[in-house]
Amino acid sequence: xxxDTAKVFLKAGNGGNGIVSFHRxxxxxKGGPDGGRGGNGGNIVFVGxxxxxxxxxxxxxxxxxxxxxxxxxxxxxxGAKGESIYIKVPLGTVVTNLDTGKIVADITKHGQEVIVxxxxxxxxxxxxxxxxxxxxxxxxxxxxxxxxxNAGLELKVLADxxxxxxxxxxxxTLISSISAAKPKIAAYHFTTLNPHLGVVGVPDGRSFxxxxxxxxxxxxxxxxxxxxxxxxxxxxxxxxxxVIDMSATDxxxxxxxxxxxxxxxxxYNLDLMKKPQIIVANKMxxxxxxxxxEYFKQETGIKDIISISAATRQNLNELIYxxxxxxxxxxxxxxPIYEAEVVEYNFKKEEEPFTLVLCDDGVYNVVGxxxxxxxxxxxxxxxxxxxxxxxxxxxLGVDDALRxxxxxxxxxxxxxxxxFEFYD
Ligand SMILES: Nc1nc2c(ncn2[C@@H]2O[C@H](COP(=O)(O)OP(=O)(O)OP(=O)(O)O)[C@@H](O)[C@H]2O)c(=O)[nH]1
Ligand SMILES: [Mg+2]
Numbered sequence: 001x002x003x004d005t006a007k008v009f010l011k012a013g014n015g016g017n018g019i020v021s022f023h024r025x026x027x028x029x030k031g032g033p034d035g036g037r038g039g040n041g042g043n044i045v046f047v048g049x050x051x052x053x054x055x056x057x058x059x060x061x062x063x064x065x066x067x068x069x070x071x072x073x074x075x076x077x078x079g080a081k082g083e084s085i086y087i088k089v090p091l092g093t094v095v096t097n098l099d100t101g102k103i104v105a106d107i108t109k110h111g112q113e114v115i116v117x118x119x120x121x122x123x124x125x126x127x128x129x130x131x132x133x134x135x136x137x138x139x140x141x142x143x144x145x146x147x148x149x150n151a152g153l154e155l156k157v158l159a160d161x162x163x164x165x166x167x168x169x170x171x172x173t174l175i176s177s178i179s180a181a182k183p184k185i186a187a188y189h190f191t192t193l194n195p196h197l198g199v200v201g202v203p204d205g206r207s208f209x210x211x212x213x214x215x216x217x218x219x220x221x222x223x224x225x226x227x228x229x230x231x232x233x234x235x236x237x238x239x240x241x242x243v244i245d246m247s248a249t250d251x252x253x254x255x256x257x258x259x260x261x262x263x264x265x266x267x268y269n270l271d272l273m274k275k276p277q278i279i280v281a282n283k284m285x286x287x288x289x290x291x292x293x294e295y296f297k298q299e300t301g302i303k304d305i306i307s308i309s310a311a312t313r314q315n316l317n318e319l320i321y322x323x324x325x326x327x328x329x330x331x332x333x334x335x336p337i338y339e340a341e342v343v344e345y346n347f348k349k350e351e352e353p354f355t356l357v358l359c360d361d362g363v364y365n366v367v368g369x370x371x372x373x374x375x376x377x378x379x380x381x382x383x384x385x386x387x388x389x390x391x392x393x394x395x396l397g398v399d400d401a402l403r404x405x406x407x408x409x410x411x412x413x414x415x416x417x418x419x420f421e422f423y424d
Contacts, residue, residue: 004155004194006058007098013041013082015120015143016069017379018128022136023075033137034076035126039069041119041146042082046105048112052090053197055155066117069143072125082119092158092236098150108158116151120144123377139384141377154232157195159211160327162237164265166257167191167215169245170282174310175212178320183212190215195233202324203317211237218260221268231268238330239276240265241323246293246307247286254281254292255299276326278306280319285309353396356405364407365414366398375415 016038023031044066064087070079095105095116105114123141130137163171167189175181179198184191196212213233220231234240242261244254258279265272281293284307297303306322308315354368371393378389393399402413402422411422 004055006055006153008058008061008151008153009063009148010044010117010151011063011065011148012044012117012146013066013068013119014146015039015041015122016071016079017142018123018125018140019072019074020126020138020140020382021074032135033126033130034074035140036072036074036077036079037124037128038072038122038143039079039081040122041069041143042066043084043115043119044117045084045086046089046093046095046107046114046116047086048091048093048107048109049088050091050110052088054090054194055093055153058153066119066146068146069119069122071143072122072140076125076127079122081122084119086113089153090155092156094154094156096152096154098152100149104151117147117149119146123379137384139382139388140379141385142379143377144373145376156236157197157211157233158209158236159195159197160208160238161210161323162234162240163210163212163243164216164234164240165243165261166217166245166250166252168250169215169243169257170310171215171243172196172212174243174280174282174308175210177310177313178316179210181210181212200320200323202320204321204324206324206328208324208327210241216261216264218264220264231264231272234265234272234275235269237275239278239323239326240272241278241280241319243280243282244296245283246281246296247283247289248292249283249286254296258296258300276330278319278322278326279304281305281307282310284314285312354393354398354401356401358405359414363412363414363419364402364405366393366402367415371396371398372416375418380418 018037019035021035023034025031044064064085066085067082069082072079089107091108091110093107094103097104105116107114121144123143126137126140163174165171168187172183172185172192175196175198176183176185179200181196181198183196192212192214198210198212199207200210201207211233244257246254248254262273279302283289293307297305306315306319308319352368354366354371357365357367359365374389374392379385407413407422409423413420413422
């Protein structure tokens with residue numbers, strides 16, 4: 001089966017903790033601080049790979065965890081960093097953070113690397129905090145946690161041209177006649193179950209990529225036939241080649257076919273109808289096709305139709321040139337519509353550093369990315385470290401804000417899962 005969606009839990013490595021350490025040497029009573037920094041946690045990086053065509057691998061990989069950074073050591077030694085993990089994904093993979101619903105990455109180029117989950121930074125050791133006034137700091141930072149979330153992966157095939165039409169109109173026959181792609185061809189409907197890509201060389205040196213897509217039927221936008229799963233691939237193509245069986249082998253009316261397919265495209269996404277369409281009358285080698293073509297032109301008023309026979313390779317060169325010229329006209333490849341989400345552990349400067357939320361139990365919660373980050377970096381088993389945290393949040397104005405809300409000495413205040421007693 002063709003797999004074009006997958007879910008995976010991503011967990012980047014935590015940063016290693018900084019440590020508190022003092023230099024020791026024979027006959028030296030107490031040396032300077034020399035606690036090193038923790039190593040950064042490993043990132044999870046997705047890499048675009050043109051050789052891959054499905055997300056099948058992710059069905060065996062439910063969870064990707066990058067290694068943590070090591071803690072810092074004495075003698076100013078840094079902890080080793082967690083190695084980043086590189087995962088190959090097919091071109092056209094869109095990654096969504098399912099916890100927030102935001103698009104994280106859209107991988108469209110071979111070799112393109114996107115950090116989809118950033119490892120936490122290592123905490124600084126006590127040697128980092130030494131200065132002329134404070135020569136023997138006895139606190140350090142903990143490492144930041146790595147980014148983690150449930151990711152949804154979706155593959156949207158990238159091609160210049162999408163072959164669109166009812167089942168059995170000859171889409172696969174066409175791609176196999178104009179490129180080296182060899183999809184299955186047969187007289188029954190839905191022979192093609194997954195998109196095939198083929199590179200077409202124009203005799204004048206140009207080339208383009210064609211996607212042979214599974215057939216559409218009425219109601220596809222509602223999920224009938226192979227449904228929406230493949231309509232979405234058409235979103236990524238620059239032009240549409242609309243293939244019609246002009247011989248009406250299956251007993252349908254070609255005019256009806258044409259209208260129904262356009263109706264499906266429009267119902268799925270209005271923008272699909274804005275894409276340039278080249279209309280191809282196929283199976284012109286069969287009896288009745290010429291008459292049907294005249295009738296088609298009359299009924300629709302469309303004159304610009306390319307008549308071919310994919311099976312007997314009639315008029316294929318004209319089609320190829322026509323596609324290449326049209327692609328030249330629509331040179332601008334639609335850029336990915338998504339802005340990459342900042343998957344980093346970051347906060348915007350202009351953002352409120354914190355907000356106070358009154359919970360049902362009457363306790364104030366101090367929330368906000370900045371305050372939570374400070375909190376995660378604090379080692380609560382170490383008094384000086386806690387004092388430093390208290391000073392940092394006082395400097396941010398948390399104490400004043402709480403007092404304004406009427407919080408008094410001895411009242412409980414929460415940050416993340418921790419409860420504190422409020423003291424001035
Ligand atoms: N005579 C004739 N038969 C053709 C032509 N093109 C395709 N066929 C036949 O039509 C049938 C369907 O062809 P396919 O290429 O599998 O059609 P498709 O559009 O890919 O069909 P699905 O994958 O089911 O959507 C096959 O039996 C082909 O041999 C043509 O130009 N002339
Ligand atoms: Mg086919």
